[in-house]
Amino acid sequence: MTNRIWIVVFSVVALLCLGIWLFISNVSSPSKVVGIYKDGSLVEKIDLNSVTDEREITLSGDFGDNVILVSNGRIEMKSADCPDKICVEHGELKSSSSPIVCLPNKVVIKFENSTDGADAKAGAVG
Amino acid sequence: MKTKKLILTAILTAFALVAFVIEGAIPPLTPIYGVKLGLANIFTLFALYALGTRYAAAVMSLRIVLGSIFTGQLVSFIYSLSGGLLSFLLMILLKRFFPLKQLWVLSVLCAVMHNVGQLAAAVFMTQTLAIAYYLPVLILSGIIAGAFTGLCAQLVLMRIAKIQYKN
Numbered sequence: 571m572t573n574r575i576w577i578v579v580f581s582v583v584a585l586l587c588l589g590i591w592l593f594i595s596n597v598s599s600p601s602k603v604v605g606i607y608k609d610g611s612l613v614e615k616i617d618l619n620s621v622t623d624e625r626e627i628t629l630s631g632d633f634g635d636n637v638i639l640v641s642n643g644r645i646e647m648k649s650a651d652c653p654d655k656i657c658v659e660h661g662e663l664k665s666s667s668s669p670i671v672c673l674p675n676k677v678v679i680k681f682e683n684s685t686d687g688a689d690a691k692a693g694a695v696g
Numbered sequence: 697m698k699t700k701k702l703i704l705t706a707i708l709t710a711f712a713l714v715a716f717v718i719e720g721a722i723p724p725l726t727p728i729y730g731v732k733l734g735l736a737n738i739f740t741l742f743a744l745y746a747l748g749t750r751y752a753a754a755v756m757s758l759r760i761v762l763g764s765i766f767t768g769q770l771v772s773f774i775y776s777l778s779g780g781l782l783s784f785l786l787m788i789l790l791k792r793f794f795p796l797k798q799l800w801v802l803s804v805l806c807a808v809m810h811n812v813g814q815l816a817a818a819v820f821m822t823q824t825l826a827i828a829y830y831l832p833v834l835i836l837s838g839i840i841a842g843a844f845t846g847l848c849a850q851l852v853l854m855r856i857a858k859i860q861y862k863n
Binding site: 572573580590652654668669676677678 | 768775829832835839
């Protein structure tokens with residue numbers, strides 16, 4: 571009897587998580603401004619729509635280099651020296667809810683919320 | 697009796713290590729860090745119910761340390777350990793509420809706890825809260841993986857109990 575209760579509880583939680591996940595991974599980002607973070611601090615902020623020439627950004631970390639490929643409207647991790655390569659398999663950055671993450675080198679690439687204060691500051695500097 | 701338990705602990709640790717290394721050799725199903733079955737936990741759970749808390753602690757900590765050495769991934773060691781410690785604390789706290797027939801429930805709770813702990817460590821290490829977006833998918837994978845490994849341990853233990861009654 572208790573088994574049944576637990577099955578129901580876990581199924582409900584699982585479905586709820588699946589729903590939330592599907593919902594947030596399909597929300598495409600309204601802004602095309604991405605931030606590249608290393609060790610939690612911003613390295614570079616790029617507006618993908620204003621990129622004309624393809625270029626590579628290389629970041630060095632504890633486990634070697636991460637090479638980020640930026641072109642018009644798209645950003646992806648081209649290669650990484652870390653053992654798992656999860657960030658490379660992630661492919662192009664599409665959704666604001668699933669950032670590209672390289673845990674070994676502590677690199678995060680994500681869309682920026684264009685309405686927050688940090689952007690205004692970066693804009694003033696740029 | 698104590699020697700018997702000691703030997704069983706060693707055997708279970710060896711099994712857990714083999715499961716861990718084999719699982720690590722299989723390419724990940726999803727590009728999301730932390731989504732995996734955790735086959736090695738079958739043996740930790742087995743040790744918990746067949747031998748006791750201290751033996752389960754030995755199986756798990758030895759497996760984490762040796763497994764990290766064998767696979768040569770020190771990064772995952774930190775995440776492994778933080779998730780492992782949290783889920784183990786939960787396991788010894790809650791064990792008394794779950795008889796053998798509900799082992800799989802305990803396994804699910806611990807697996808979810810493990811993934812949440814690992815994610816918390818990742819947020820802390822990268823100083824990026826955005827990674828917390830992975831929480832729903834990690835809870836989901838924890839439920840599935842926990843139910844699977846828990847049922848494996850539970851079914852084996854229930855069969856063993858039956859054999860012991862016959863003899």
